[in-house]
Amino acid sequence: MTEQELFDLSIKYFPRENIESTRILGNRVVVQIKNLAEDKVRAEELKSVVQKILPTHKVSVIFVTSAEVNLGVAQIEKWQINGVKKIIGVASGKGGVGKSTTAVNLALALANCGQRVALVDADIYGPSVPTMLGYEGSPLTTADGEHFNPFLEYGIQSVSIGALIDRNTPLIWRGVKACGAIEQLLTQTLWNNVDIMVLDMPPGTGDILITLSQRIDFAGIVIVSTPQDIALIDAVKGVNMFKKIGTPVLGIVENMSWFVCPHCGKRTDIFGFDGAKETAVRLGENFLGDIPLDMVIRAGADNGAPIVAASPDSPHSKAYEQIAHKILAQIGI
Ligand SMILES: Nc1ncnc2c1ncn2[C@@H]1O[C@H](COP(=O)(O)OP(=O)(O)OP(=O)(O)O)[C@@H](O)[C@H]1O
Numbered sequence: 001m002t003e004q005e006l007f008d009l010s011i012k013y014f015p016r017e018n019i020e021s022t023r024i025l026g027n028r029v030v031v032q033i034k035n036l037a038e039d040k041v042r043a044e045e046l047k048s049v050v051q052k053i054l055p056t057h058k059v060s061v062i063f064v065t066s067a068e069v070n071l072g073v074a075q076i077e078k079w080q081i082n083g084v085k086k087i088i089g090v091a092s093g094k095g096g097v098g099k100s101t102t103a104v105n106l107a108l109a110l111a112n113c114g115q116r117v118a119l120v121d122a123d124i125y126g127p128s129v130p131t132m133l134g135y136e137g138s139p140l141t142t143a144d145g146e147h148f149n150p151f152l153e154y155g156i157q158s159v160s161i162g163a164l165i166d167r168n169t170p171l172i173w174r175g176v177k178a179c180g181a182i183e184q185l186l187t188q189t190l191w192n193n194v195d196i197m198v199l200d201m202p203p204g205t206g207d208i209l210i211t212l213s214q215r216i217d218f219a220g221i222v223i224v225s226t227p228q229d230i231a232l233i234d235a236v237k238g239v240n241m242f243k244k245i246g247t248p249v250l251g252i253v254e255n256m257s258w259f260v261c262p263h264c265g266k267r268t269d270i271f272g273f274d275g276a277k278e279t280a281v282r283l284g285e286n287f288l289g290d291i292p293l294d295m296v297i298r299a300g301a302d303n304g305a306p307i308v309a310a311s312p313d314s315p316h317s318k319a320y321e322q323i324a325h326k327i328l329a330q331i332g333i
Pocket residue numbers: 092094095096097098099100101102123126128203255256291292293294295296297298299301302
């Protein structure tokens with residue numbers, strides 16, 4: 001089956017103008033439908049027809065929203081963030097894929113590349129940067145009460161939205177308050193000559209993320225995904241959303257790529273193999289690198305001693321450093 005034949009088949013199930021793309025890559029078939037309410041029944045029908053023609057392929061029908069409508073960036077004023085040269089966001093379509101772990105280790109790796117780095121925890125749903133870097137509480141305010149002084153850990157300037165949101169505020173209200181709080185955190189912290197700021201963004205593709213993308217002058221976004229299909233579908237949605245808004249996507253990092261047994265040293269591809277790499281190629285995006293699932297990475301992150309800080313010469317730390325180098329090259333530092 002060719003991609004054209006896949007398209008011809010798809011228009012029997014969905015209006016032609018709603019078909020964003022029909023791709024066949026290796027053993028994956030992906031049909032992207034845009035601007036339509038998710039119609040699981042139609043999607044299943046199309047999937048089963050394609051599956052009959054290509055029985056050994058993995059077939060996905062993905063619904064994406066084209067956010068072009070009202071998302072023009074030109075007319076929206078950006079937040080003034082003083083003392084910071086470049087900002088990159090770390091995002092993921094879904095939660096729990098290791099976005100914060102990646103953001104923290106990447107920030108440390110960027111610092112190891114000689115950059116002055118800041119790390120901002122803007123994930124209102126699960127702020128975890130303080131735990132990972134090992135600090136607690138609210139940032140100190142300056143004598144005039146107008147500004148925050150960032151924490152300084154492992155040479156990295158850092159603040160977390162966790163200090164500004166009340167843990168008891170219901171999630172639904174957090175969104176409303178969140179953007180104001182994130183703006184405050186970014187614009188009222190006294191950043192000391194930062195070359196590159198890494199922002200741990202909330203997961204998903206929701207309103208907060210759209211607002212952040214419109215208000216922050218991002219040099220680019222790093223998308224973190226695990227190689228399993230379900231995370232990748234969300235990663236695709238994430239990439240598409242940023243593209244539609246006009247925020248550059250720097251590439252995809254595959255986290256928890258494989259597992260190395262601490263006893264026998266055997267490698268196991270628990271979530272499949274090279275999923276994020278294939279997705280990156282399919283989307284025409286860069287593949288920035290892969291990080292294995294390793295207890296050392298988890299233990300370091302959960303205990304305030306991230307692997308890049310604790311064992312900078314380990315292979316995993318080098319892998320984060322390679323990603324850091326690719327990012328620096330892309331954003332022109
Ligand atoms: N490569 C890895 N190897 C081992 N453990 C990992 C790895 N990456 C992340 N983890 C662990 O997985 C858990 C989830 O990671 P993390 O908190 O970074 O994800 P997240 O995407 O930020 O999640 P959330 O959506 O909750 O913010 C953590 O306990 C972390 O230590």
